[in-house]
């Protein structure tokens with residue numbers, strides 16, 4: 001139990017005091033900060049509603065004339081609420097945070113190519129090399145091929161995000177071995193991280209190829 005800095009009554013650690021509604025300013029896990037159970041499948045509209053409603057109730061402007069302890073609590077709780085909302089509304093960030101809660105981490109070898117992507121990555125790297133070395137004449141067709149490849153990468157991210165959603169549902173239902181779920185989650189998150197990086201490389205190469213065509 002803790003003491004509410006506003007009404008001084010005892011409360012469980014939570015975002016706001018159940019007695020007077022003032023922010024308590026305590027550190028909480030991000031699900032608890034939004035008053036949510038530890039479930040991975042989230043309704044994004046509900047999440048947004050909670051964020052805005054709670055945000056209004058604990059906003060520092062409302063406590064401008066309160067004691068320093070209450071003002072401090074308002075700032076802390078508002079920052080926590082924002083961090084919770086931003087992390088949990090994004091499935092990838094939510095998955096990463098979940099691993100943290102499970103005391104698991106994406107390996108530092110996150111930069112290593114996921115095995116099932118190795119061939120694709122190799123092809124994309126080759127294409128990138130050709131595009132970077134291209135002269136005006138064939139830059140256009142190479143660029144078109146690269147754009148097709150980019151769409152393919154985007155499709156992989158979409159499919160993997162669907163996998164991620166299915167993994168979330170399995171965690172919530174309590175079905176499946178914990179270690180299997182952890183491995184599945186890690187694999188989906190590394191694939192997304194890796195393909196996103198690759199997509200940025202492709203975009204950069206496409207941008208500079210387009211710039212070259214314009215200037216020459």
Ligand SMILES: [Zn+2]
Pocket residue numbers: 004005006007008009017018019020021022
């Ligand atoms: Zn209170």
